[in-house]
Amino acid sequence: MAAELAGKKIIFIVGGPGSGKGTQCERIVAKYGYCHLSSGDLLRAEVASGSERGQELQEIMKRGELVPLETVLAMIRDKMLANTDAKGFLIDGYPREVDQGKQFESSIAPATSVLYLDVATETMVQRLIKRGQTSGRADDNEETIRARLNTFEKATAPVVDYYKQQGKLYEIERAVAESSPDEVFAKVCLLFDKL
Numbered sequence: 001m002a003a004e005l006a007g008k009k010i011i012f013i014v015g016g017p018g019s020g021k022g023t024q025c026e027r028i029v030a031k032y033g034y035c036h037l038s039s040g041d042l043l044r045a046e047v048a049s050g051s052e053r054g055q056e057l058q059e060i061m062k063r064g065e066l067v068p069l070e071t072v073l074a075m076i077r078d079k080m081l082a083n084t085d086a087k088g089f090l091i092d093g094y095p096r097e098v099d100q101g102k103q104f105e106s107s108i109a110p111a112t113s114v115l116y117l118d119v120a121t122e123t124m125v126q127r128l129i130k131r132g133q134t135s136g137r138a139d140d141n142e143e144t145i146r147a148r149l150n151t152f153e154k155a156t157a158p159v160v161d162y163y164k165q166q167g168k169l170y171e172i173e174r175a176v177a178e179s180s181p182d183e184v185f186a187k188v189c190l191l192f193d194k195l
């Protein structure tokens with residue numbers, strides 16, 4: 001456990017690709033002042049650095065697969081330890097598999113709560129195709145999108161069940177998660193106001 005992080009609020013943000021994690025995190029940061037760490041953004045920064053490691057990561061991401069859990073864990077831990085004055089952390093796009101969550105909690109600190117955005121597969125596909133027109137992301141094309149959705153179903157859906165069993169899951173149900181970002185945020189605020 002990282003002693004510097006004891007007592008800090010740690011919120012995992014989970015949902016399929018295109019479910020609106022990044023959109024909600026931006027709003028949460030603006031209203032509540034948490035430190036936002038997106039595992040995908042950290043990986044893309046490594047790719048952009050042009051390092052050899054970055055090239056390997058880029059290949060994995062283009063296939064829509066998960067990068068090794070140690071890689072992401074180390075990146076997130078470093079960023080958290082560089083921001084120990086934050087009142088809390090939003091860990092966006094993490095954990096992607098149950099073991100990733102367990103290793104985070106045993107080596108860094110337990111999660112306070114897990115926010116889950118439940119969006120239908122076809123809605124996510126449509127949103128990502130649209131985002132792909134401007135995002136410039138190598139993985140926002142239809143083939144990779146399908147692969148990412150498949151990875152989500154296989155590896156990440158069990159994460160949702162796991163935290164539900166632990167009593168830590170805060171779910172934005174589909175009817176809300178598929179409406180407007182404002183409506184989603186109104187429901188998200190009910191969680192953050194209580195933390």
Ligand SMILES: Nc1ncnc2c1ncn2[C@H]1C[C@H](O)[C@@H](COP(=O)(O)OP(=O)(O)OP(=O)(O)O)O1
Pocket residue numbers: 016017018019021022039040041043061064065066067068069072092093094095096100139148
């Ligand atoms: N925690 C993680 N563990 C393993 N691989 C990860 C993790 N986070 C991201 N990746 C890899 C696999 C993903 O397909 C890729 C892009 O991640 P991310 O930006 O979170 O995309 P995503 O597919 O969830 O779409 P979005 O940004 O639309 O949520 O990086």
Ligand SMILES: Nc1nc2c(ncn2[C@@H]2O[C@H](COP(=O)(O)OP(=O)(O)O)[C@@H](O)[C@H]2O)c(=O)[nH]1
Pocket residue numbers: 015016017018019020021022023024127128130131177178179180181182184
């Ligand atoms: N209708 C609707 N679209 C959204 C919502 N949240 C995000 N989007 C759109 O869906 C796309 C993916 O959102 P993003 O926040 O990047 O999702 P992430 O992949 O989960 O990080 C973006 O192009 C957003 O404009 C929402 O609540 N409602």
Ligand SMILES: [Mg+2]
Pocket residue numbers: 021022038040093
């Ligand atoms: Mg995102």
